[in-house]
Amino acid sequence: MSLATAPRPLRAVLIANRGEIACRVIRTARRLGLRTIAVYSDADARARHVREADEAIRLGPAAAGESYLAIDKVIAAAERSGADAIHPGYGFLSENAEFVAACDAAGLVFIGPPASAIAAMGDKAAAKARMASAGVPLVPGYHGEAQDDALLREEAGKIGYPVLLKASAGGGGKGMRVVESEREFQAALDGCRRESRAAFGDERMLIEKYLTQPRHVEVQVFCDSLGGGVYLFERDCSVQRRHQKVLEEAPAPHLPEALRREMGEAAVRAAQEIGYVGAGTVEFLLDAAAETTQENGSPFFFMEMNTRLQVEHPVTEMISGEDLVEWQLRVAAGLALPKAQNELTLTGHAIEARLYAEDPDNDFLPATGKLLRFTLPLADRDGRIRLDSGVEAGDTVTMHYDPMLAKLIVHGEDRGQALAEMARALAALDISGVTTNRRFLQRLVTHPDFIAAELNTRFIEHHHDDLF
Numbered sequence: 001m002s003l004a005t006a007p008r009p010l011r012a013v014l015i016a017n018r019g020e021i022a023c024r025v026i027r028t029a030r031r032l033g034l035r036t037i038a039v040y041s042d043a044d045a046r047a048r049h050v051r052e053a054d055e056a057i058r059l060g061p062a063a064a065g066e067s068y069l070a071i072d073k074v075i076a077a078a079e080r081s082g083a084d085a086i087h088p089g090y091g092f093l094s095e096n097a098e099f100v101a102a103c104d105a106a107g108l109v110f111i112g113p114p115a116s117a118i119a120a121m122g123d124k125a126a127a128k129a130r131m132a133s134a135g136v137p138l139v140p141g142y143h144g145e146a147q148d149d150a151l152l153r154e155e156a157g158k159i160g161y162p163v164l165l166k167a168s169a170g171g172g173g174k175g176m177r178v179v180e181s182e183r184e185f186q187a188a189l190d191g192c193r194r195e196s197r198a199a200f201g202d203e204r205m206l207i208e209k210y211l212t213q214p215r216h217v218e219v220q221v222f223c224d225s226l227g228g229g230v231y232l233f234e235r236d237c238s239v240q241r242r243h244q245k246v247l248e249e250a251p252a253p254h255l256p257e258a259l260r261r262e263m264g265e266a267a268v269r270a271a272q273e274i275g276y277v278g279a280g281t282v283e284f285l286l287d288a289a290a291e292t293t294q295e296n297g298s299p300f301f302f303m304e305m306n307t308r309l310q311v312e313h314p315v316t317e318m319i320s321g322e323d324l325v326e327w328q329l330r331v332a333a334g335l336a337l338p339k340a341q342n343e344l345t346l347t348g349h350a351i352e353a354r355l356y357a358e359d360p361d362n363d364f365l366p367a368t369g370k371l372l373r374f375t376l377p378l379a380d381r382d383g384r385i386r387l388d389s390g391v392e393a394g395d396t397v398t399m400h401y402d403p404m405l406a407k408l409i410v411h412g413e414d415r416g417q418a419l420a421e422m423a424r425a426l427a428a429l430d431i432s433g434v435t436t437n438r439r440f441l442q443r444l445v446t447h448p449d450f451i452a453a454e455l456n457t458r459f460i461e462h463h464h465d466d467l468f
């Protein structure tokens with residue numbers, strides 16, 4: 001069925017974002033026959049997503065608060081352009097329940113979950129309580145309402161050090177601190193609260209057992225508005241720097257088939273518990289040690305659910321052969337999921353590397369400037385290599401937004417072939433004018449321990465001397 005004749009007809013979509021994700025959404029929307037409307041700030045007046053959309057509307061000055069985060073301006077742009085729906089991308093307004101409510105009030109289709117599902121997962125402590133009741137395994141810890149110092153210290157003691165203090169309202173790796181012993185607890189708590197108050201205007205904390213060498217394994221889920229829900233397998237995002245992902249791959253190496261199914265089903269359960277609709281990701285920590293030592297306990301633990309399309313969704317697209325933005329648009333139009341669980345298959349292996357405008361030799365300081373060259377002069381043999389980019393040669397990289405320039409995604413018949421493909425693509429990338437983390441990515445993907453898939457979230461920290 002076409003989107004224009006669906007239960008909630010879609011003819012024109014406004015993309016409330018910028019950079020690579022805006023360009024990526026435009027690509028699929030156009031293929032499905034939708035009119036595409038971009039929005040932009042003054043810093044992006046000539047940006048690639050503006051050039052590629054059918055139409056573009058100015059939001060305001062460069063500051064995100066006055067442009068990409070300004071709910072009233074985005075809604076006004078959608079109304080003015082005659083859009084039926086808004087795709088929020090990731091970041092910015094994508095997980096903002098207030099924005100979803102504003103879309104509803106304006107009669108615009110928000111391409112994502114209902115406001116209530118976003119709110120249910122927006123607070124980490126509340127989300128954990130919900131997940132516990134749905135039978136989803138949690139990291140041992142405290143996620144209660146009471147927040148006085150003495151009680152939190154006592155809970156930390158019960159959990160057993162090391163513990164991780166986490167801002168309940170946190171995200172993007174902010175407001176988190178590892179505490180090694182009771183002696184350090186108070187100072188860490190004070191620091192964490194300060195950071196959380198500044199970043200999120202909220203200082204509630206939760207405490208978790210700090211797993212020393214876990215893997216980050218997340219499940220892609222999809223639900224429609226008719227009660228259907230499936231998982232599109234998992235991604236391993238263990239290679240992180242300061243809790244931010246650098247490399248992502250699918251499927252997760254060495255994951256036994258039974259565990260893959262168990263995690264997938266737990267993730268769908270998590271989504272359905274909160275009345276989820278659309279694309280979502282349920283993040284788990286996988287405790288590799290417990291996998292072998294705890295006969296009865298679950299080796300994976302719910303961390304949080306991201307209620308949007310993730311940066312790393314292309315690796316899932318490559319192993320499943322599905323276009324997740326197409327799925328999002330169909331579900332938003334009120335149609336059923338394109339495939340049932342038993343129709344989804346996993347083929348080969350995919351890896352994504354995030355190319356950032358930053359200087360790894362200078363504490364990863366964001367870099368700016370004019371991109372003089374930026375191409376990937378490689379033949380894309382049967383869709384095995386994909387460069388999702390928000391910029392082209394001639395574009396200027398400013399310091400206003402996230403420094404991610406592009407994502408390089410490769411697919412191989414197996415992990416070894418995907419790794420070789422990634423090394424080849426990184427070497428072939430012709431880029432100049434702006435400093436990037438390319439060399440750092442090359443060192444990572446050619447590191448013997450990465451090749452051996454000895455993955456855990458402290459990989460970069462542990463191999464510091466080899467990588468810098």
Ligand code: ADP
Nearest residue numbers: 164170171172173174208209210211216243457
């Ligand atoms: P954010 O919302 O800020 O991204 P998350 O809760 O998703 O925070 O955690 C981000 C990363 O922090 C995880 O991918 C993992 O590397 C690490 N982490 C989170 N919780 C734990 C834990 N209990 N033990 C060890 N590492 C953790």
